[in-house]
Amino acid sequence: MTSITGTITINVHGSDNDQYVCQLSSSVDQSTDEIRCCGQTKEHAIAIALEQLASKYRQIAEESQNQDWLAVERSESGEVIQKHYHxxxxxxxxxxAESKFEAMQDTLLGNTVVENAKVTLIEIDANLSVSPLTE
Known part of the structure; x- marks a missing residue:
């Protein structure tokens, strides 16, 4: 198994408009450009920057599998082989909204979350221990 070592550097500073700017850079993958995000608080700015970094790596992981979305593998007996996906x-x-509760309810009404979401599908080994945020 290959070992990968690198550093993710996070630099946060206040700006003139009462916001925080987070600059995030990674030495893990040199092709990843520096990420620069603004947030209401330093934690908010860091969360946005980390989400952008995670999004880049999810895309890399999905694209590296280079899978045909419609391909179905079958066993020698012709049975469909079920695969596992994260x-x-x-x-x-x-x-x-008027309140945090209302903002949550407005988000959950209908299926707009699923319909408008960015979905990443990464094929995984059946024995891989991935802990989803919700089950």
Missing amino acids: VILHYERIGI
């Missing part, structure tokens, strides 16, 4: 659903929006 399904990652990412959805963001700006909600305008």
Whole structure:
């Protein structure tokens, strides 16, 4: 198994408009450009930058598998071989509401979260211990 070592550097500083700017760079993958994000708090800015980094790596992981989306593998007897996938659903929006509860309810109504989300499907080994955020 290959070992990968690198550093993710996070630099956060306040800006003139009462926001925080987070600059994130990674030495793990030199092709990853520096990420620069603004947030309401330093934690918010860091969360946005880390999500952008995670999104880049999810895309790399999915694309590296180079799979035919419609391909179905069959055993020698002709039975369909069921595969396991780590399904990652990412959805963001700006909600305008009277309360945090209302913003959550407005988001959950209908299926807009699923319909408008970015979905990443990464084929995984059946024995891989992946802990989904929800089950």
